[in-house]
Amino acid sequence: MIEIRDLRKSFDGRTDILKDINITIKKGEIVAILGSSGTGKSTLLRCLNYLTKPTNGSIRIGTTSIDAKKHTKKDIMELRSHSAMVFQNYNLFKNKTAMENIIEALICINKKSKKDAQRIGLQLLEKVGMLDRKDFYPSKLSGGQQQRIGIARALAVEPEVLLFDEPTSALDPELVGEVLSTIQKVAQEGATMVLVTHEIMFARKIATRILFMAEGTIVADGTPEEILDFPKDERLKRFLDYNVN
Amino acid sequence: MFDLSYFFGVFPVIASKLQVTLSLTLTAAIFSIVIGVIIAVIGYYKICFLYPITRFYLSILRGTPLVAQLYFFYYGLARVSEIVLNMKPLTAVALVLSLNTGAFMSESIRGGLLSVDSGQKEAAAMLGMSELQTIKRIVLPQAFRVSLPSLFNDLINLLKATSLAFMLGVRDIMGQAKSEGAQSFRYFEIYLAVMIIYWILVLGFSHFHKIMDRKCMDMY
Numbered sequence: 001m002i003e004i005r006d007l008r009k010s011f012d013g014r015t016d017i018l019k020d021i022n023i024t025i026k027k028g029e030i031v032a033i034l035g036s037s038g039t040g041k042s043t044l045l046r047c048l049n050y051l052t053k054p055t056n057g058s059i060r061i062g063t064t065s066i067d068a069k070k071h072t073k074k075d076i077m078e079l080r081s082h083s084a085m086v087f088q089n090y091n092l093f094k095n096k097t098a099m100e101n102i103i104e105a106l107i108c109i110n111k112k113s114k115k116d117a118q119r120i121g122l123q124l125l126e127k128v129g130m131l132d133r134k135d136f137y138p139s140k141l142s143g144g145q146q147q148r149i150g151i152a153r154a155l156a157v158e159p160e161v162l163l164f165d166e167p168t169s170a171l172d173p174e175l176v177g178e179v180l181s182t183i184q185k186v187a188q189e190g191a192t193m194v195l196v197t198h199e200i201m202f203a204r205k206i207a208t209r210i211l212f213m214a215e216g217t218i219v220a221d222g223t224p225e226e227i228l229d230f231p232k233d234e235r236l237k238r239f240l241d242y243n244v245n
Numbered sequence: 246m247f248d249l250s251y252f253f254g255v256f257p258v259i260a261s262k263l264q265v266t267l268s269l270t271l272t273a274a275i276f277s278i279v280i281g282v283i284i285a286v287i288g289y290y291k292i293c294f295l296y297p298i299t300r301f302y303l304s305i306l307r308g309t310p311l312v313a314q315l316y317f318f319y320y321g322l323a324r325v326s327e328i329v330l331n332m333k334p335l336t337a338v339a340l341v342l343s344l345n346t347g348a349f350m351s352e353s354i355r356g357g358l359l360s361v362d363s364g365q366k367e368a369a370a371m372l373g374m375s376e377l378q379t380i381k382r383i384v385l386p387q388a389f390r391v392s393l394p395s396l397f398n399d400l401i402n403l404l405k406a407t408s409l410a411f412m413l414g415v416r417d418i419m420g421q422a423k424s425e426g427a428q429s430f431r432y433f434e435i436y437l438a439v440m441i442i443y444w445i446l447v448l449g450f451s452h453f454h455k456i457m458d459r460k461c462m463d464m465y
Binding site: 089 | 362364365368369370371372382386387390464465
């Protein structure tokens with residue numbers, strides 16, 4: 001489903017944020033990316049839909065392959081059509097209601113009629129438990145509610161891959177649960193997901209595979225048990241000591 | 246001294262030109278918003294060769310007096326352009342006012358555009374929306390709301406600036422007052438009436454602004 005080859009990213013041309021990343025992710029895998037802040041987790045995720053343009057390397061999602069050195073705007077659009085992202089800060093459209101946020105892409109991109117789009121919108125609102133807030137603007141919703149709308153908006157385009165960029169990091173602790181259970185619900189439906197998170201317990205619960213990043217490279221790659229219960233890498237051991245105990 | 250009955254007599258005569266002033270304001274306002282949005286978007290995206298042109302345009306229009314622009318356009322350009330020579334004064338004033346106010350409005354709108362956080366644009370991009378769709382459906386509506394106070398400021402300045410139309414011989418409120426004054430020399434009554442009319446108009450605009458502002462606040 002996803003194939004990343006020799007991916008490198010440097011923002012200033014001197015220091016590499018990502019160094020020679022090679023990963024293959026199969027359909028239906030739920031991959032959690034762990035690591036300390038500043039190790040390139042979010043950058044890697046954002047390269048997958050070219051919100052951050054890599055410096056080198058190629059990315060393939062589904063049927064679209066794109067090379068950092070030579071690509072067109074159309075290639076980027078095509079790459080993005082295979083995935084959808086849930087952001088740390090929700091990034092909902094502030095001038096649109098919960099419902100309008102969800103169906104925006106359906107109307108704009110998929111050219112669905114308003115009626116069809118709203119029918120899909122209602123199903124998604126129900127799935128994330130937000131039916132009673134459908135006409136609320138984001139400013140009138142809590143962080144957890146906004147993020148659930150963010151998830152519904154991502155699901156609306158029926159992406160082959162769902163990308164989560166620290167979806168609970170901006171939330172108050174008491175609101176984390178509702179968002180995590182929504183993500184879990186989506187995971188159980190067999191979606192392919194890549195999830196950057198700090199919630200190690202959650203990663204253990206839903207991920208089928210965990211990548212641990214340090215200094216711009218993937219230093220450990222395995223099942224949750226391999227990574228969390230029998231860590232081999234020194235940096236991973238230190239990370240887990242600090243974050244779990 | 247103050248002739249009350251003359252005042253009440255001349256007031257409706259001057260106010261009868263309200264329609265000229267208002268339609269001039271409205272026409273110029275519509276064109277200036279269009280110009281303002283286009284220039285603001287060019288400035289926002291810094292579109293390669295158009296950007297320096299718009300900066301030059303802004304610099305000229307904001308850096309010279311409106312009266313000078315009116316005279317330069319209507320009397321100056323008439324010497325070299327057949328079109329301007331045959332232009333009605335009212336059209337010329339509307340055109341210059343649109344170009345002038347458009348320059349000011351573009352900066353008001355650009356400020357609003359910059360206030361929309363980049364996260365929303367990333368969300369639109371990730372969904373596969375084009376830049377045009379994003380600016381039209383997400384960025385501009387929010388930018389307008391933020392720009393509303395300064396746009397109304399520009400609008401009020403525009404309304405008052407239409408009073409310069411009399412310099413090209415247009416009979417608006419100011420033009421009518423001038424010609425009344427030339428006959429009766431009762432400048433005190435006449436220009437008091439002019440002041441009051443413009444003042445009431447501006448109060449009306451401000452009230453309209455307040456209503457719109459409240460409506461926006463209720464929304465999101």
